[in-house]
Amino acid sequence: MQVELTRVDQDFHFQATGASGVAINIDGSPDIGGHNAGARPMELLLMGLGGCSAIDIILILKKQRQQITSFDIKVNAEREKVGDASIFKSIQVHYILGGPLDADKVKRAIDLSLEKYCSVATILYKTATIDYTFEIVG
Known part of the structure; x- marks a missing residue:
């Protein structure tokens, strides 16, 4: 790449x-x-996390024949000084999905993304905790 x-x-x-x-x-x-x-470069990292996990989640839910009518993600992070750098310490991701979705399938898709498939999450886990919440609307 x-x-x-x-x-x-x-x-x-x-x-x-x-x-x-x-x-x-x-x-x-x-x-x-x-x-x-x-x-900003650090914003791009958070955008990358959101985008990476969103792609995974959509792929997983499509395979399960779940219909997603809308999908928004809000990512918040806290940073801490380590030497001269300011790295991510904790990241909170909130997923907002719309459609006739099964909550258990959505939760499983998010877990699989953040724990297994999303390369950006794997990198960020080296310095930060990543927690998430989700809601299904509509």
Whole structure:
């Protein structure tokens, strides 16, 4: 896997592109001279966790013939200083799924994703605890 980053301005704004060809903007916070022109790198990690687990969950539930009519995810994290870095200490994921879904199947799909399939979760577990809640609406 390869990604490329190209600096867009004279500060911290970069455009990143992966093998898919889709561009993502990355920028630093205004506190350090960024311009809010993109996501922060640590935000991207949390987005990656949400996206990775969502893909797993959808694949698992589709195999079980569960119909998902909507799917939202909220990810919150707390960080702690370790040396000069600020790493994730705890992550809370809240899944909001819509449709005529079996709650036991949804829970099992989430467990399988976070404990077995999601590579991003596997990486983040090295420094953080990951807890989740879910709700089914509609």
